[in-house]
Amino acid sequence: MHKINHASFAPERLDRLRAALREQHIVRVEELCRRLGVSPATVRRDLAHLEQLGEVQRVHGGAVGIASQIEEPLFDAKTTIARKEKQRIARAALAFVQPGTTIYLDGGSTVLELARLVREHTNLTVVTNSLRAALELAGRGPRLILLGGELRRLSQTLVGPLTEPVLREVHLDVAFMGSMGISEEAGLTTSDPNEAFTKKRVLAQARQVVVLVDSSKEGKVAFAEAGRWDDVDVVITDHQISRAFARALAEREIKVIKA
Numbered sequence: 001m002h003k004i005n006h007a008s009f010a011p012e013r014l015d016r017l018r019a020a021l022r023e024q025h026i027v028r029v030e031e032l033c034r035r036l037g038v039s040p041a042t043v044r045r046d047l048a049h050l051e052q053l054g055e056v057q058r059v060h061g062g063a064v065g066i067a068s069q070i071e072e073p074l075f076d077a078k079t080t081i082a083r084k085e086k087q088r089i090a091r092a093a094l095a096f097v098q099p100g101t102t103i104y105l106d107g108g109s110t111v112l113e114l115a116r117l118v119r120e121h122t123n124l125t126v127v128t129n130s131l132r133a134a135l136e137l138a139g140r141g142p143r144l145i146l147l148g149g150e151l152r153r154l155s156q157t158l159v160g161p162l163t164e165p166v167l168r169e170v171h172l173d174v175a176f177m178g179s180m181g182i183s184e185e186a187g188l189t190t191s192d193p194n195e196a197f198t199k200k201r202v203l204a205q206a207r208q209v210v211v212l213v214d215s216s217k218e219g220k221v222a223f224a225e226a227g228r229w230d231d232v233d234v235v236i237t238d239h240q241i242s243r244a245f246a247r248a249l250a251e252r253e254i255k256v257i258k259a
Helices: 011-024 029-036 040-052 075-079 083-096 109-117 131-138 161-168 193-205 243-251
Strands: 026-028 056-059 062-065 102-105 125-128 143-146 150-152 157-159 172-177 181-183 187-190 206-212 224-227 234-237 255-258
Touching: 011 026, 011 029, 011 040, 026 029, 029 040, 029 062, 040 056, 040 062, 083 109, 083 172, 083 206, 083 234, 102 109, 109 131, 109 172, 109 206, 125 131, 131 143, 150 193, 157 161, 157 193, 161 193, 172 193, 187 193, 193 206, 193 224, 243 255
Parallel strands: 102 125, 102 172, 125 143, 172 206, 206 234, 234 255
Antiparallel strands: 026 062, 056 062, 150 157, 181 187, 187 224
16 A cells, blocks of 8 residues: 655645635535645545545545534634625625614524624614624614623624523514524524524524525534524525525525625
């Protein structure tokens, strides 16, 4: 059996390959060739090396990352991932913001881009559990209502049972939600049960639910269920979402918008 020379692997290229696996969990050789700018043979050698290290499982045409659950990055790190896609998704979401309504802004980095866009909308009420969204709207903009609750520093959100008293008292016209993972079987998922608790309470209070997620979240399942597809009306994503996944959502009568 041919022995792989570990010294021949470029550390920077392997780090980029690992980043691709963290973003998508399942990657194809052709996609990695375009992303890394190398040949299929090089990608296959790199995947074989990572398989020896126990980091991936190779499958026909690509590889699957091996992880017990999604590793959640710090909030500032999340804002740098797929930034242009998130901005396009937020601009598309703005069409669902109507004067005189009450909207909810979740704590995701894509939803934060929408918070920046509604700063000029004064005839609007915003309810949020996001400290970052609140800071964006603190100086000017719509009427702002913050949920109480426990601060989750990793996501910069207020979460848990203490958010319920405020949520019980408000009626939301549209809830704009983010998600760490979206899958056909598991629905919306996140890494923290307290955050999942608050997300599900929001879904119960909203007349319309619009999920804002870039395609890197497709197929990912985090620890805690944060919502079912029966609770969702619209998904706004980017053009890299798979046709099969978009079709599965459409079959559930969920409108899919590719920004």
